[in-house]
Amino acid sequence: MYTALLAHIARYVALTSAEAQLVGDNLTLQTVPRKAYLLAAGQTCTANYFVLQGCLRMYFITEKGAEQITRFALENWWITDQSSLLSQRPSEFFIQAVEPTTVAVLDYARQEELLARVPALERYFRLVLQRVVAADQMRFVYQFGLSAEERYHHFSTAFPGFVQRVPQYMLASYLGFTPEFLSKIRARPGGHPAGKAGRHEP
Amino acid sequence: MYTALLAHIARYVALTSAEAQLVGDNLTLQTVPRKAYLLAAGQTCTANYFVLQGCLRMYFITEKGAEQITRFALENWWITDQSSLLSQRPSEFFIQAVEPTTVAVLDYARQEELLARVPALERYFRLVLQRVVAADQMRFVYQFGLSAEERYHHFSTAFPGFVQRVPQYMLASYLGFTPEFLSKIRARPGGHPAGKAGRHEP
DNA sequence: TGAATTTCTTAATCTAGGTTAAGGAGAACC
DNA sequence: GGTTCTCCTTAACCTAGATTAAGAAATTCA
Numbered sequence: 001m002y003t004a005l006l007a008h009i010a011r012y013v014a015l016t017s018a019e020a021q022l023v024g025d026n027l028t029l030q031t032v033p034r035k036a037y038l039l040a041a042g043q044t045c046t047a048n049y050f051v052l053q054g055c056l057r058m059y060f061i062t063e064k065g066a067e068q069i070t071r072f073a074l075e076n077w078w079i080t081d082q083s084s085l086l087s088q089r090p091s092e093f094f095i096q097a098v099e100p101t102t103v104a105v106l107d108y109a110r111q112e113e114l115l116a117r118v119p120a121l122e123r124y125f126r127l128v129l130q131r132v133v134a135a136d137q138m139r140f141v142y143q144f145g146l147s148a149e150e151r152y153h154h155f156s157t158a159f160p161g162f163v164q165r166v167p168q169y170m171l172a173s174y175l176g177f178t179p180e181f182l183s184k185i186r187a188r189p190g191g192h193p194a195g196k197a198g199r200h201e202p
Numbered sequence: 203m204y205t206a207l208l209a210h211i212a213r214y215v216a217l218t219s220a221e222a223q224l225v226g227d228n229l230t231l232q233t234v235p236r237k238a239y240l241l242a243a244g245q246t247c248t249a250n251y252f253v254l255q256g257c258l259r260m261y262f263i264t265e266k267g268a269e270q271i272t273r274f275a276l277e278n279w280w281i282t283d284q285s286s287l288l289s290q291r292p293s294e295f296f297i298q299a300v301e302p303t304t305v306a307v308l309d310y311a312r313q314e315e316l317l318a319r320v321p322a323l324e325r326y327f328r329l330v331l332q333r334v335v336a337a338d339q340m341r342f343v344y345q346f347g348l349s350a351e352e353r354y355h356h357f358s359t360a361f362p363g364f365v366q367r368v369p370q371y372m373l374a375s376y377l378g379f380t381p382e383f384l385s386k387i388r389a390r391p392g393g394h395p396a397g398k399a400g401r402h403e404p
Numbered sequence: 405t406g407a408a409t410t411t412c413t414t415a416a417t418c419t420a421g422g423t424t425a426a427g428g429a430g431a432a433c434c
Numbered sequence: 435g436g437t438t439c440t441c442c443t444t445a446a447c448c449t450a451g452a453t454t455a456a457g458a459a460a461t462t463c464a
Binding site for chain 1: 228262264265270272283284285287288289294295317321324325327328329331332333334335336337339340342346347348349352378
C-alpha cells in the first residue's frame with residue numbers, strides 16, 4: 001500500500017517491521033482527481049502529503065490576481081504548507097493536483113505522536129527537510145542568478161521529462177515569467193532543442 | 203559559553219545536563235571580524251553556524267558579476283550551505299560577517315555523531331528546519347507577490363530595527379533590486395516613514 | 405464525434421526597474 | 435587632519451519582460 005513511502009524512508013533510516021506497521025497505521029490514502037485541491041488559501045493546513053503517484057502544484061495568488069506557482073511535487077516528494085502547519089493559521093497557498101494523483105496523508109496531529117513512538121522518523125524528516133532547504137537554496141540561485149530565458153533553458157535541459165509533463169503556462173509561472181514570454185523564447189532559434197535524456201524531476 | 207544556544211534548544215526540546223554538556227563539547231567558539239568569511243565559493247562547506255552575537259550574510263555572485271544576498275543570520279539563527287554540506291561538493295556561496303560576529307560552530311562530521319548520542323537533537327533540528335522552510339516559503343510570497351517598492355515597504359515596516367543595522371545596498375540586494383532603485387523609492391513621498399516600533403529580525 | 409474548454413502563439417505597445425555616470429558625505433585609517 | 439574607502443543619492447537613458455488582444459491548436463468529456 002505505502003511501499004513507495006516505506007522504500008523512501010528506508011533510503012534514510014532503518015525501521016523495524018513493527019515500526020513500519022505503525023507508520024502505515026498512521027497514514028491514510030487519498031486519491032485526488034485532476035484539478036482537485038488538497039489545500040486552499042484560507043484553510044488551515046492539517047497534513048503533510050507524500051506523492052505516491054501523480055503531480056501536485058503549490059501556488060498562491062499575487063496582488064495582481066495572477067497564480068504564482070512556488071513548487072511542484074512529483075512521486076516521492078513531500079509537500080505541505082509548513083508555515084500554516086506550524087502556526088495553525090490560515091494558509092495563503094493552494095495545493096492542487098495537476099494530474100490524477102494518489103497521496104499518503106500524514107495528519108499533523110498524528111505526526112507528532114507517531115514521531116514520539118518512532119524516533120527514527122525524527123531523523124528521516126530532518127534529513128528530508130535538509131534536502132528541501134538545499135533545493136530551495138539552489139532554486140534561489142537560478143531565480144536570481146539567471147535571466148528568464150536562461151532559467152528556461154537551464155530548467156528544460158535539467159528536467160526535460162518534467163517540461164513535457166505540465167502545461168507550459170505552469171512552467172512559466174514556476175520560473176517567474178508569463179506564458180507569452182515563454183512562447184517568445186521558444187520561437188527564438190535554439191529555443192526548444194528536441195532533447196531526450198535527462199532527469200525527470202525538478 | 204553557549205548559553206544562548208542551549209536556551210534556544212530548550213525552547214524546542216529538553217536536554218539532561220549530561221546531554222547539554224555533550225553539546226558544548228562538540229561545539230567550537232569562533233569570532234569573525236567584520237568582512238571575514240566563514241565560507242567562500244569554491245570551498246566545501248564543513249559546518250553549521252549558530253550566531254551568538256552579530257550578523258552574517260550569505261550571498262552568491264550572479265552571471266553578471268553582482269552579489270546576490272540570499273539570507274541574513276542574526277542572533278539565534280543557524281546558517282549554512284545545506285547543499286554543499288549534504289553533497290560535500292564546492293559551494294556557490296559566501297558566508298560573511300556584516301559586523302563583528304561570534305558563532306558556535308557545529309562541525310558536520312561531529313554533528314552526525316552528536317545527534318546519534320543525543321537523539322533529542324534530531325527533533326530540535328527537525329523543528330528548526332521546518333521553521334527555515336516556512337520562512338523561505340513566506341519569503342517567496344513576498345518576492346513574487348509584491349513589486350520592488352512594496353517589498354521594501356513591507357520589509358521595513360516588519361523589521362525596522364534590522365533595516366538600520368545593515369548597509370542599504372545589502373538590503374536592496376536581499377530584496378532583489380539595485381541600490382539606485384532603493385534610493386529612488388526612499389526619495390518618493392512616504393518613502394521612508396520614520397518608524398520606531400516593530401520586530402528586529404527578518 | 406463534435407462542442408466546450410484549455411492551452412499556446414504572435415505581435416504591438418508599455419513600464420518597472422536596470423544601467424551608467426557623477427558627485428557628495430560619512431567613517432575609518434595613517 | 436587630511437586622505438582613502440565605503441556608502442548613498444540623483445538623473446538621463448535603456449531594456450527585459452509585462453500587458454493586451456486576437457486567434458489557432460489541442461484536450462477533454464458528454
